[in-house]
Amino acid sequence: MVGTLFVAVTYMVVTVLLYGLVSILGAARGYPEAPDGTVEFGPVPSTAVDLLTIAVAIPVVLLAVRWIGRRPAGTVSSVTGGLRWRWLGLCVLTALPVLAVTTGVMLLLPAEDEPAARWAGWEFFGPALAMLVVLVPLQAAAEEYVFRGWLTQAVGAFLRSPWWAIAPQAVLFAAAHGWGTPWGFADLVVYGAVAGWLTVRTGGLEAAIGLHAVNNLFAFGISAAVVDGLKSDDTAADAPWQLVALDLAGIALYTVAVLWLARRRPPARTAPAPTPVPPPFPSGYAQVPLPYTPVPGFPVPYGVHADASGLPQGTAPSASPEDGDSTPPPRPAAGTSNSPQRPVA
Template sequence: MTNLSAAAPSPYLPGPLPGPLSVPPPAHLAEPLAHHRLARIRGGHRWWRPVLGTLFVAAAYMVTVVLLYGLVDAVGAARGHRRGPDGTVEFGPVTSTAVDLTMLAVAIPIVLLAVRWIGRRPAGTVSSVTGGLRWRWLGLCVLAAVPILAATTGAMLLLPAEDEPSQQWAGWEVFGPALAMLVLLVPLQAAAEEYVFRGWLTQAVGAFLRSPWIAIAPQAVLFAAAHGWGTPWGFADLVVFGAVAGWLTVRTGGLEAAIGLHVVNNLLAFAAAASVVDGLASDDTAADAPWELVLLDLTGVALYAAAVLWLARRHRPARTAPAALAAVPAPPAPVPAGYAHAPVPGFPVPYGARPDAPGLPPGTPPAASPSDDSARSPR
């Protein structure tokens, strides 16, 4: 076995090691991983995990929705609600919208279960490179989205409506309860779509391919298709929305920017619909948008993306998972003489330890921490 003498330089520590080192540290740490590559963050990754997980998410979601709709239908029939032409129980626009939003929101726990159970990695790695939602960063993104999307939504409302009857104010007795329901459920619905498309699907493709754009493109097309086939302009709007949301996710290291954009967009769109008589009863979605609305919508998306990039330069959210999280654990090396613990490159001293603790050379500074530099239609 090779002995490294005290005079031999080390690639892991500045200067020579104090004393012999019987087993050298690992040759290298794994590369830092961007958000779309986090399916590979653990050493137990296998090629079939993203494939099986995608099938599980699709099947589990369909089964859950069928069961929940069956339960809702039974409750509605038992309470005497009449059935519509399609055979489903009619609860009224507000309650029916609440049911539909809830059915979309149930995708969140399904995705988290797939990440943890099939992906064999922490569930929070689908949220961001830090292992969970960064609530402060999410709040900043929401604050950036509100004035921009409010302006573009207001411009949309000023456009002349063709072949549509004049719309009447629904009244506070209708709008108030509807708005309360929307504030409660729309964030869950919008976040669920982000967890499925910008979270799970992007990371499933990114498990095989390094390029973020190749990982972003499929989910953007599937996101548009999930909203139905309306006008070519509306479909293109949804594809661009999904691509920008995916790019912001990779660029900022998490789903927060995409969630902020999606939540504010949908809240404004649903609130505008709820403010007029039978507005929530409409079946129109962003897929049915004409080119005038699409132009205003994409202007708002572009301005929001620019605002998020400006905020990211100021607040510097982590863009990659630290290399040590992506590394396969190696057997611990023997402790060199004169050290209280084995030196680990790029990591500070453990909690509670001090540079001048017994066993460390007096005045030894802690190692530097890794940098973050790598570091209005409803949708």
């Protein structure tokens, strides 16, 4: 609960600071002021700023996991302690053809009470697409780290069933996009629930990130391709029922494909067991003390006790060469009262 409060407050502070810094830089460069009081950079830079303000949630979540949760930051990504890049790549490749088909069908639907879209031209679409390819995956991943990562783990820490942890984040995810239409809100709730279940089922955020990133790339790419498309304030919550039906079909097809892929190439679903530490001495064997030569002025090592002569107990002074006997003293027998060795367990 402390970590959730930290994520919310820190994210708000970072967002305000980022917007303030951007506004100062924009005003210094002479950009005009928008009706809402912000600096008007234009469609592409303004969209980039909006995406960046969402993407900064990733370091905020990682910091909360490491500092508040007191565990490796990568454990919010997957059970292996980090993003499984190979599995993420497979999920992206799975989402591309599925969402390409559903998006193409959406484009064929007749538009109601909307003017015909006009091609924006490559001089606008090219830079916009380059910006989207870089920032949209970060924006999509940030939302997954917050909802399917942090919130799912934070709620799941108190419950046994994963469904009780999946349901709250799905509703909060939909609410974060606005209320819009009932169809659009329900679509977002279903997406959040499916993404949360895939996260639990596959042991990480990769499946959810792949679906989210590819979906948003198609959506933003279509908006950038038409005149004033990036200026629209509509979100997925504003979608009509026809688009919702196609979107749910794409989510279902992607889920089936990922589950089939997970059976063919199963990813890790549980955290690796800690490496056992071997005992200092094998069971059934006594410790054999190493020879010890006392050095004047230095303490006797731990576990070895010196007698009045300054030598470890259980040893005798070696005979000097003048005594005519160079035979070393016998080693004390195991189990004697003056032996420093460890008793057998």
